[in-house]
Amino acid sequence: VFIRELTAEECDQELSRASLGRLGCALDHQPYVVPIYFVVEDHHVYSFSMPGKKIDWMRINPRVCLQMDRVTSPSDWASIIAVGRFDELRDIPERREERAHAYRLLQTRPTWWEPGSVPVTRPSGGVGATPIFYRIDLGHITGQRASQTSNVA
Amino acid sequence: VFIRELTAEECDQELSRASLGRLGCALDHQPYVVPIYFVVEDHHVYSFSMPGKKIDWMRINPRVCLQMDRVTSPSDWASIIAVGRFDELRDIPERREERAHAYRLLQTRPTWWEPGSVPVTRPSGGVGATPIFYRIDLGHITGQRASQTSNVA
Numbered sequence: 001v002f003i004r005e006l007t008a009e010e011c012d013q014e015l016s017r018a019s020l021g022r023l024g025c026a027l028d029h030q031p032y033v034v035p036i037y038f039v040v041e042d043h044h045v046y047s048f049s050m051p052g053k054k055i056d057w058m059r060i061n062p063r064v065c066l067q068m069d070r071v072t073s074p075s076d077w078a079s080i081i082a083v084g085r086f087d088e089l090r091d092i093p094e095r096r097e098e099r100a101h102a103y104r105l106l107q108t109r110p111t112w113w114e115p116g117s118v119p120v121t122r123p124s125g126g127v128g129a130t131p132i133f134y135r136i137d138l139g140h141i142t143g144q145r146a147s148q149t150s151n152v153a
Numbered sequence: 154v155f156i157r158e159l160t161a162e163e164c165d166q167e168l169s170r171a172s173l174g175r176l177g178c179a180l181d182h183q184p185y186v187v188p189i190y191f192v193v194e195d196h197h198v199y200s201f202s203m204p205g206k207k208i209d210w211m212r213i214n215p216r217v218c219l220q221m222d223r224v225t226s227p228s229d230w231a232s233i234i235a236v237g238r239f240d241e242l243r244d245i246p247e248r249r250e251e252r253a254h255a256y257r258l259l260q261t262r263p264t265w266w267e268p269g270s271v272p273v274t275r276p277s278g279g280v281g282a283t284p285i286f287y288r289i290d291l292g293h294i295t296g297q298r299a300s301q302t303s304n305v306a
Contacts, residue, residue, distance in 0.1 A: 022220055024177040024184035031177035031184045033220035035232055067175055067186035079188055 001075045006143035014070065014080050014143055015040050019109065021068040023136075025086070027057045038136075039105040045084065045136040046102045055132050058086035064136060080143040084136040091130075102133050154228045159296035167223065167233050167296055168193050174221040176289075178239070180210045191289075192258040198237065198289040199255045208285050211239035217289060233296040237289040244283075255286050 006014065023036045034054050038047040045066060049055055058064060062085050069079040089099045159167065171193065177186045187207050191200040198219060202208055211217060215238045222232040242252045 020224070022175040022177075022186050024175075024179075024186035024218070026177075026179035026182055026184040029179055029214050030216050030236065031179040031186075031218045032234070032236075033175050033177035033184075033186055033218045034234065035220065035222050035224075037227075061182050063183050065177070065184045065186045067188065069188050071173070071188075074190075081185070081187065083183065083185075 001146055001148065003144055003146045006078070006080070006145055008141070010145070011080055011082075011141045011143040014068065014078050015082075015141070017070070018068040018080070021045075021066050023054065024065040024067070025054055025057045025061065026063070027061055032057060037109065039109065041105060043138045045138060046105050046133075047136070048102070048106060048131045048133045050131055055088075055134075058134070059088065062086040066136060066138070076147055078143060078145040080141060082141040083139045085139070087135045087137055089133040089135055098135070099133055102135065106133075154299055154301060156297055156299045159231070159233070159298055161294070163298070164233055164235075164294045164296040167221065167231050168235075168294070170223070171221040171233070174198075174219050176207065177218040177220070178207055178210045178214065179216070180214055185210060192261065194258060196291045198291060199258050199286075200289070201255070201259060201284045201286045203284055208241075208287075211287070212241065215239040219289060219291070229300055231296060231298040233294060235294040236292045238292070240288045240290055242286040242288055251288070252286055255288065259286075 018038075018040065020035065020037055022033050024031055024033045026032065032054060036047050036049070038045045040046075064084050064086050066082045066084055067080070069077060071077040089095050089102055091099065171191075173188065173190055175186050176189045177184055179185065185207060189200050189202070191198045193199075217237050217239050219235045219237055220233070222230060224230040242248050242255055244252065
């Protein structure tokens with residue numbers, strides 16, 4: 001098994017294929033990790049969520065980490081880790097265009113019935129709650145790939 | 154699509170099936186998420202890693218989050234989130250038995266060629282580095298499951 005660091009271009013390629021990842025946020029030294037579906041465009045990650053713990057936490061501490069992987073087998077996988085900053089696309093006139101853009105991008109997804117996106121019967125996301133649209137502005141991105149051969153491709 | 158909270162027993166069931174998860178740690182308000190393979194036994198998660206960023210961070214701040222999911226389709230999935238505490242099984246006489254136990258458990262895995270477990274050619278995990286064995290003592294665990302029917306099973 002050969003493992004190597006991915007170049008910036010390869011990281012971008014992997015990112016553009018990804019739609020499911022794990023988002024880490026932190027509050028008071030406690031990390032919290034949740035699965036999210038998203039759309040990536042130009043080092044911006046777009047997603048939405050019902051109100052809840054991760055939104056509460058990211059509003060207080062916008063520093064996040066997004067991890068994505070594509071595991072074909074234990075000896076054939078790619079993993080990308082990006083630091084980023086949460087930016088809520090609030091429902092205010094100044095951000096109307098950005099929200100509309102996010103909405104269009106997210107509509108291209110096959111389904112909305114996904115982890116983190118659906119209202120669950122509990123106090124934080126009850127009936128009538130409005131989804132939060134947000135963007136993650138990606139910073140430093142690193143990646144690794146494992147394969148059975150030493151081929152670069 | 155029906156989404157519901159899992160009971161404690163169901164969370165344990167999902168945990169016992171899992172071997173791949175995402176581990177979140179945090180330092181100075183920056184979260185960091187990496188994929189790890191592990192073995193679960195009695196609310197303890199056993200894993201090992203070459204030296205590197207996540208080990209450095211968890212030694213400073215042992216508060217972690219472990220997230221696992223089993224996604225069959227966007228409308229059929231289970232996701233478990235557990236908070237936990239990093240406990241390094243150091244190579245000292247007092248922990249010899251615990252290390253041996255962890256080693257035996259981890260040997261039952263099909264392969265060691267997995268993310269986070271293999272030396273990569275870079276300063277933090279070069280040739281000759283020794284793997285770090287560690288345990289995560291799980292605290293509060295929550296889980297959700299989505300399915301096409303409202304059946305409890």
